[in-house]
Amino acid sequence: MTVQTAPVTADTFKGQVDPDWCPGCGDFGVLKSLMGACAELKIAPHDLMVVSGIGCSSNLPGFIHSYGVHSLHGRSVAVASGIKLANQDLNVVITGGDGDGFGIGVGHFIHAMRRNLDVTYIVMDNQVYGLTTGQVSPTSEKGMVTKTSPKGNAEWPVNPIAMALISGATYVARGFSGEPKQLTEILRRGIAHKGFSFIDVFSPCVTYNKQNTYPWFKSNIYNLEEKGHDASKLDAALARSLEWGEKKIPIGVFYETTARRTYQEEDPVFAVGSLVKQPLGVTPELGRKLIAETM
Amino acid sequence: MTVQTAPVTADTFKGQVDPDWCPGCGDFGVLKSLMGACAELKIAPHDLMVVSGIGCSSNLPGFIHSYGVHSLHGRSVAVASGIKLANQDLNVVITGGDGDGFGIGVGHFIHAMRRNLDVTYIVMDNQVYGLTTGQVSPTSEKGMVTKTSPKGNAEWPVNPIAMALISGATYVARGFSGEPKQLTEILRRGIAHKGFSFIDVFSPCVTYNKQNTYPWFKSNIYNLEEKGHDASKLDAALARSLEWGEKKIPIGVFYETTARRTYQEEDPVFAVGSLVKQPLGVTPELGRKLIAETM
Amino acid sequence: MAFTEYTVGFGGAAGDGQASTGDALALICARLGLHQFIYNSYQSVIRGGHVWLRLRIGQEKVHSHGDRLDAVVALNQDALDRHKGELSEGGVLLFNADKLEADGVPAGRKALAFPVKKLTADFGSKPIMQNTVLLGGLLHIIGFPFEELEKALQKQFGRKGEAVVRENIGVARGGYDYAKGVVERSGAASKWRLGEGKFAMLTGNECMAMGAVAAGCKFYSAYPMTPASGILHWFASHASTCGVAVKQAEDEIAVANMAIGAGHAGLRSMCATSGGGFALMTEAIGEASMFETPVVIVNVMRAGPSTGVPTKTEQADLNQVLGASQGDFPRAIIAPWTPKDCFHTMAESFNLAERYQMPVLLISDLQLGEHRSTIDPAELNWRPKIDRGEVVRKAPSDGPYLRYKLTPTGVSPRAYPGTPGTLYVSGTDEHDEQGILISDVFTHPPTRKAMMDKRMRKMEYALKECPAPKIEGPADAEITLIGWGSTWGVIQEAIRILAERKIRANQLQFKYILPFHRKEATAILLRCKKTLVVENNWTGQFATFLRGQTSHTPGGLVLKYDGEPFEPMQIADAVEAYRKAKCPADWRYEAETPDPYEKSFVGNHYWNK
Amino acid sequence: MAFTEYTVGFGGAAGDGQASTGDALALICARLGLHQFIYNSYQSVIRGGHVWLRLRIGQEKVHSHGDRLDAVVALNQDALDRHKGELSEGGVLLFNADKLEADGVPAGRKALAFPVKKLTADFGSKPIMQNTVLLGGLLHIIGFPFEELEKALQKQFGRKGEAVVRENIGVARGGYDYAKGVVERSGAASKWRLGEGKFAMLTGNECMAMGAVAAGCKFYSAYPMTPASGILHWFASHASTCGVAVKQAEDEIAVANMAIGAGHAGLRSMCATSGGGFALMTEAIGEASMFETPVVIVNVMRAGPSTGVPTKTEQADLNQVLGASQGDFPRAIIAPWTPKDCFHTMAESFNLAERYQMPVLLISDLQLGEHRSTIDPAELNWRPKIDRGEVVRKAPSDGPYLRYKLTPTGVSPRAYPGTPGTLYVSGTDEHDEQGILISDVFTHPPTRKAMMDKRMRKMEYALKECPAPKIEGPADAEITLIGWGSTWGVIQEAIRILAERKIRANQLQFKYILPFHRKEATAILLRCKKTLVVENNWTGQFATFLRGQTSHTPGGLVLKYDGEPFEPMQIADAVEAYRKAKCPADWRYEAETPDPYEKSFVGNHYWNK
């Protein structure tokens, strides 16, 4: 992680464009906490790369002062993986929505975690498809009425936290846009963590989700830390991840481990450092050797 | 489930074409157990629909006497979902490989499970890509040397059993091609189960996987039932699913529940029965009503 | 213009309510037997942004949003500033005097500042009332009887109780009377022939969905994507009523494969998406063709490339649809022209898909899919002919059932899974007549060739079922405008304008792209004097396609790719420019949407809320 | 034929060892300075099936597996029966007399039954020895000194210890001596000019991989797929040596997006796949073009549609590559001709990709990617020119850095992420010069148009860097054979055959498909007398493309789509047939691979192991 000498504050990361989210959208809080976390870590904006997919939440890179990629719906994790493998020196933060990450993009999510790539993945989970105007999402609760589930959602939601835990993510947490201080801290730890950090953030969609609202979350969440959860234990984390329902929704850090090496530590090719900094091409001697092998 | 009156035996399901798997391939055992399970359930071959993707294992529909679809690599679950939604009266069995199901197809796998579609999904897990001649797969063990991981696999394998458990599959089991009796029983129960049944079968690739061989499995597996596992408990199942290593690999039924309704029970459209049996089109009266709504 | 017409634009931010205000006016017109065309220009943002709804009313059928602007109803200052300059001679600008200011309105146009607060004072002056006041005023100007507005408000607010209705009628009356006092009725007002005709107002998307259920569609899968979502929303809310399985899946790959699975099992099944989702479906299209499974797949195009401009229109996915999936295989590609055509194309498509056991790909676009226009319900056939093709219902007596039998037409009678005695496996690998793979142990080249020939033969026969292209308009026209899909209407109107300008033009519009009537098209083109291809894209994709099929080199291209649909005048102007330039070969005309808001663009590009 | 050549076919089941036997012979030839072309025909099955490796040896460069068969080495009965009839006049059939029987060998061909057991008795008679015995015999017939075989066996078995080498040399000698006693050397034997030239034997896949690392490629992602896997395998086994990140991903969508991510971060990055995988990558291609990110994507075609015939060749993905992704956007499409061309095309492609900041799509096929042929290592340039295009290394002093600056060439100098002072966001939504989305709050049509024009402008400039097509062979030829990509060599040989038949033909082979030299191509085509387009597909995809670009209607199509590559004689015969038919328009010729094993097909289609 490159550290800038000039003072870095949350304002350093203020983007050129003001967010165009609906007033009250949970994503404002996530953006703010992310800026705060980056400031605390004193990351230079040019060393930060924020990668997103497509969705309301995925518009975030446009609103933060850093390098950014606003990729395809569902593909942020794959694009970010390529970027990180090319340039290890960048702090790669992936942002997006629940549809983007757990619907169309769920394959990349799972496989990036088992690789333990050193990136931070923040999902702004509003349990609905926002940008496309309110369809059912993979995290919509069973029975939820939306534009595309007029008789109530017939499917059970996915469990992103459990998915992350069993897939090999080495930092797994859940935040709430309505708890900015905790969220900033969760994000800070996640970005600082070496390995794949996954942070599912409840980020209410005030326009299309009238079920999982700020008050709903406020009255149903509890703080893991306050309940003495030991984030070093996978089985404990897994048990907590299955909790859901009235006053039973845990937020905080479920799990963190540094026992697993990152992908770039596992593959010897990356030992030389960032590949973008290496000279291009091969020597004619090596070329001749490569040919000789075939003769 | 339609039951045929003529006697159905395993031979009833003998396909027109003999399998072209390598001699000793684990998939022979899976085919045999599947035929046996179908015979025990007295399924009429024309009521059986076997759907696969692409891979050595996915060649199975060609070798069994039933309706079959040999779809695209990774897409068996999606195609089978369409078939089942169209015709509930078919017994839909999906077969394929670990690459097909947990690599390219993992998104469909996860989402079909949370829908609790009433299909049976059998993965012939050989921890390698067989048909494409021996590349690393999503279930290849960490460090495994393959054509595409010459320095040892840098990634941790996925955990299909845990994935199924947290994603909402209502029958989750693991079999071994080298234990045909138990496998037949596991498959029989899976097919009979109402809801999504997932069966991960260790099916050794004798040509490309020299690490996870028959003897290796024989000496490392243990039978869940013999260890008193209670398959009605999700947490117990989850704990077992995390076991791996010397003499620590459980086989048998991890979990079964009938508490969740199937997708077709959840969506009122299916209450009339198989949609393929319904008359086509709408009455002009209904048509006029639909137009009137807009006026 | 030969007939009476009037165009109103409603402008404001998303959430300002132009949709419901426009809807009320539309309802009135439809009940009065007047035609309409509504184009709603919006942005990819949930709140705020700029929404611009243009409603064109015509005594006769109107095919585009036209090029006139007779009235602007401005709901915020931005909209007022942005559109005041677009008003046609004699046009009026309606706005709330309490909130907005209008200066710099061009000469010959009239600014009508409604004292909304005053007019609504009796009813409590809620902000939302502004729209109803302005609508009342507008009604006077257009020249419709006030009672019609009363009926419309009754229908719109009836659910909310009598008090709300009375309130609305009251403020509307205020606006109506106010306008009466300060402004004359428009020229059109005295010319309307108001009747009883009850038109429906439908989008192309709705027509596709309804046409599909009429045609027996029983399975619809989708993943939300603008501008195809309208089809999904219609299906989702009518699933139970119409007995259709509607499945929102995890991604477009699943969508296509589920639809194919359902089609394979014997349902008429369909799915729709836009460009990016279609890209993900391409692999499955080849699969369906190889299975010989019927399925209908719709691409409602939006402005690309990539995510592009999600809420804007374009016709630039033709190459993608033509190139969908690897290899050579049979499939049909059809681009309907109008909402009504969308309705009837569905039965045609399902019949083609089932008779030839292949995917039918429909191309629509944002303009066609989302614009709303009047349709006479009597013209919609809810009982179209349903032809399911050759189906085998029991085991043949003379030998085994051959699912992929070599036949003269290439069509092998199919059996639905579940039928006793006709078991088979459908594979994406090459196979023999029985369906047995030939890629495995020994690839037999002659079998491979026979199966390729069999499948491709279907194209030859399917072609015969697709109507050949034909010229509309004078056969001896000096210029032929060539288009495809949704531009039919706007080209029609351009030709009418050209006729007024004494230029004889005709139209050659294509709907059936594959299989393609190569011979007929070539013969027609050889008879054309000069041709211009009109397309909503950069490269002229259809022109290239047509050239590849016929060798015809068009005189030039008339293109537009700024996200907005063509206006009839733009096309007419292009033709004039072409003639003035002496019809040079390889001519290229790029129609542009002028920036009505030029100098404030930078400031308002992203405005702060 | 003007030069000395000899073709041997090795046939058996997968696992019978024809590859290593063929390799030993190939090694000998390469060391003797002889050219070769090896075509390995195999099936999509791991064990069993039918593998048929054809090795053509030539005193000069050979460009295809040819149409002669001078010797068949049959390793099982099926192969013997299948191929005995294909032997050319004077050809020999070599087999193990203890295991196989040869009857019905056509007159003028000689069956050589080696008493393998007897010949290997001194060495323990292991089954595997059969191949070495036959190879020994073959060496005598072809007319190479036995010492060369000794050296080859030494190299091949050296690792396994001296005893194994001695054993092998012993049994080979047995075969050699046996053959000497019963059969004459072939006609070629006395004509070889054996030299010292040390050729490498490389496939197109290997050449692409090596060419890529030479060009500075540092990132390769892939998902296994025949026939592209060879590129992945080469990269995987050389990742450390060459300092390349090689990532096998979860699917082709991830593959393409990872490669684009790496390219975006500043690496030269690449990926490859075949048709079905390419379908999944298409959405990302538009993304790369919208990001203006360089990336090289290879489609190694196999026989489609859909899964098709995975181990067979075809050129039927052109439409797919042309239609990859929605909308209009800049990209290059290049189809190299030979393995050596594959090597050098890589540097060219990376330079083009980086200079124009766009995806470069390469089209290869199974035939080009997997056939092995001789290359003189001295002709491979390991230090090609690397041009990374316009890169900004620090913040500009005159205002903000504009990542998507409007420039005359359309190229906006790029900054690698991580550079201080040049921060920007790349998006797939339409954006302005700074990269700020214009799809959100207000879609500004003029900006949209300007950005489209900017991007498309790159095509105009990129075209100038692509060599124009040109005629090879006599300018006044009576007939021009038009091809693209991998058919270059076989068409060359067809022209040579035609020359022998006194028919003057020339060749117009295309490599650069997009951007396309429309003017030059049209000019050349206007000078051609008669043209035939030669393609390995059903519809003549390139012919349609070419017609779309130039209006040129070829005289006819020479097609092959049974999975096998063209043989030169087939093309020459097609030309003769065309002339005999008096060169009718719209002529279509379908070359077929005869079924050598006609009546036993049913029985052996799926044989039981």
Ligand SMILES: Cc1ncc(C[n+]2csc(CCOP(=O)(O)OP(=O)(O)O)c2C)c(N)n1
């Ligand atoms: C391939 C593809 N399919 C569909 C879409 C349309 N689309 C854009 S955003 C979105 C879903 C957004 O939901 P989510 O990811 O939860 O983000 P949110 O808007 O709720 O923050 C969809 C379906 C697309 N852009 N690309």
Ligand SMILES: Cc1ncc(C[n+]2csc(CCOP(=O)(O)OP(=O)(O)O)c2C)c(N)n1
């Ligand atoms: C889209 C696509 N990508 C890649 C392939 C090539 N392919 C065929 S089978 C296979 C993997 C097979 O592995 P697995 O699913 O584990 O089955 P196995 O052969 O081991 O039984 C691959 C990558 C393909 N057919 N389609």
Ligand code: SF4
């Ligand atoms: S629609 Fe929902 S998610 Fe999107 S900006 Fe508005 S509140 Fe936020």
Ligand code: SF4
């Ligand atoms: S390669 Fe492996 S998986 Fe495939 S048939 Fe052979 S043993 Fe079975």
Ligand SMILES: [Mg+2]
């Ligand atoms: Mg969401």
Ligand SMILES: [Mg+2]
């Ligand atoms: Mg496998």
